[in-house]
Amino acid sequence: MQSTRVLRLLDILEAEYHNEARPPELGHAEPLDGLILTVLSQNTNDRNRDSAYAMMRAKFPSWESVVEAGAEQLEGVIRTAGLAHTKAARIITILKRVYADFGEYSLRELAEWETGRIREYLRELPGVGAKTVACVLLFDLKKKAFPVDTHVGRVAHRTGVVSAKYSPEEICAKFEHIVPEGRCLGGHVNMIAHGRAVCHSRKPECNICVLSGFCDKNI
Numbered sequence: 001m002q003s004t005r006v007l008r009l010l011d012i013l014e015a016e017y018h019n020e021a022r023p024p025e026l027g028h029a030e031p032l033d034g035l036i037l038t039v040l041s042q043n044t045n046d047r048n049r050d051s052a053y054a055m056m057r058a059k060f061p062s063w064e065s066v067v068e069a070g071a072e073q074l075e076g077v078i079r080t081a082g083l084a085h086t087k088a089a090r091i092i093t094i095l096k097r098v099y100a101d102f103g104e105y106s107l108r109e110l111a112e113w114e115t116g117r118i119r120e121y122l123r124e125l126p127g128v129g130a131k132t133v134a135c136v137l138l139f140d141l142k143k144k145a146f147p148v149d150t151h152v153g154r155v156a157h158r159t160g161v162v163s164a165k166y167s168p169e170e171i172c173a174k175f176e177h178i179v180p181e182g183r184c185l186g187g188h189v190n191m192i193a194h195g196r197a198v199c200h201s202r203k204p205e206c207n208i209c210v211l212s213g214f215c216d217k218n219i
C-alpha cells in the first residue's frame with residue numbers, strides 16, 4: 001500500500017538522519033518573517049537567501065521601513081538572492097497587503113485560522129506558491145503541512161512511493177494525507193538531508209544508500 005511505503009521511507013530516513021524532533025532553529029515567531037524569507041529563497045540556495053535576508057534586516061530594521069524605502073532601494077540590498085527586481089516588488093506588495101488586511105506588519109493572526117483558509121489567503125499573495133505556503137504553515141504557524149522542494153520530490157519519485165507523474169503539489173497533498181502531523185517536519189527535513197547527501201540529482205550514490213533495498217530506483 002502506498003501509505004505504508006511512505007511511512008516506511010520516513011522510518012528509514014529517521015533512523016539515518018535523526019531529525020524526528022522539531023529542530024529548534026527552524027521557524028519564526030512572526031510568520032511574516034518566514035514568508036518573506038521564503039520569497040527570498042526562490043531560485044537560489046540557502047546561503048544566498050540568508051545573506052540577502054540578513055542584509056535587508058540590518059539595513060531596514062522594521063517591515064515598515066522596508067515599505068518606506070520602496071522597491072528600488074530594497075532591490076539593491078537583496079541582490080545576492082537573485083531575481084532582485086522581481087522579489088523586491090513582490091515583498092513590497094506583500095507587506096502592503098498584510099498591513100491593509102491586518103492593520104500591522106504581522107501574520108500572527110493566521111495561527112487562529114483553519115489551514116484551508118490560510119492556504120487560500122497566502123496563495124493570493126504575489127509569488128507565493130504551494131511550497132512557500134507549506135513552509136510557512138509548517139515552520140512558522142506550526143500547522144500540518146509537508147513542503148515538497150526539489151530534494152523531497154526527487155527522493156519521492158525515485159523511490160517509487162508516489163507515481164513519477166505526480167507534481168510537487170500532488171506529492172505534498174499525498175504526504176499530508178498519509179503522514180501524521182508530528183512526523184511532517186522531521187520527515188521533510190530528513191528527505192532533504194538524504195537528497196543532499198546521497199540521492200543527488202546527478203549520480204545518486206545507490207551503493208551506499210540506506211534506501212537501496214526499498215527503492216524502485218526510478219532514475
Ligand code: SF4
Pocket residue numbers: 155158159198199200204205206209210211212215216217218219
Ligand atoms: S537507492 Fe539510489 S535512487 Fe534510491 S533513494 Fe537511494 S540514492 Fe536515491
